[in-house]
Amino acid sequence: MSLLPKDIGTLSRGVPPARTGTLFVLGANGGMSVAPGTDFTLLFGRNEPDVHVCVGVGDTCVSRRQGVISRTYARWVLTNTGKLPIRFPGSRLVLNGDRVELTSGYTPLFVVSPRQEHLLEVRIVAAQPRAAGAAGAPEAYEQDTSDREPRRLTPEERLVLVCLGRRYLQNDPQPQPLTWAQAAFELGGLRPGEKWGPSRAAHIVSKVRARLSRDHGVPGLVEDEVPQPVGNALNHNLITDLLVTTTLTKADLPLLEPPPGTPPQP
Structure with a gap:
């Protein structure tokens, strides 16, 4: 486990070198990375002393512990433990008590408050294709790939x-x-x-x-x-x-x- 500083920017444009399956989570005041072999449950919500990653700071509609991300059968799974829904890209809502498996790559999540939507960035390092003849090569690292391509703008x-x-x-x-x-x-x-x-x-x-x-x-x-x-x-x-x-x-x-x-x- 390691902490991510507040000024890291965004996870959408890549993460530091890490093992395949490493979880990165970033909120308004910084975040945390967790290696895939770690028996650790990451808590997120608005109350900084009670969680590992803050989201919705100052918005009392967001639960103090809005959700958790844990490792289950070699997969990272998000569980909404708060009162507000969590929106995935598009319109899919994860409601209180729902569990959703997170996919590799970058996923922006939004805690849907009546006041505003609060962004929680999640990125899971994906395995990179091995080059031809690279059998037995060290495990690949992800630098700057994303499952969701940004739009092209001038x-x-x-x-x-x-x-x-x-x-x-x-x-x-x-x-x-x-x-x-x-x-x-x-x-x-x-x-x-x-x-x-x-x-x-x-x-x-x-x-x-x-x-x-x-x-x-x-x-x-x-x-x-x-x-x-x-x-x-x-x-x-x-x-x-x-x-x-x-x-x-x-x-x-x-x-x-x-x-x-x-x-x-x-």
Whole structure:
């Protein structure tokens, strides 16, 4: 067992070298890794003194001990011991008392609170294919593989989407996408030499929604799939997909820092 510091970033882009089957779990205040041969049950929840990994700190709707991850018959199994459901990528909910086997690779889990969804990152090191003629080679290690491929974005699309969804990345209790006017104002401050208006930001995001709907079948990104009034639903669904697929992470927030020497906006 070993502790993971708070500033490790995200597990979506790889983990330190570790044996196949090693469990990594990361919450808001850091995390822990557990080797597969260890007889150890990892506890997670909002009350730091009672758990190994914190999730939902400050949200009293989250249970002090929301769940456990234990080793059962050579598999890592998650059990929801709390009152709130835990959402897997997509819409699958694990309710109180339910047990679910975790798969190798990266899995973002979300404790679904009425106030917000709290992210708990889980990664299980997967065995890598042996190279031809490598019989008897040492056990493989995982560096930067993921079962869920992030969406491809251009640098401009990433900048606009990080700006649009910054409240989600900053753990706002009730996040909503920025309005087009707000996004254009912030982008204009970040790139004062360019002309940013609401229509330009809207056009860029609309193209991304159409592409992900067409090429990846992501639901809820076009008006025909969302009941009226549409409101922020299309952009909310887009940002949710980008977060679940780790296309956008907290590591993208520095994109919103103004260049050195940029005068403050009025």
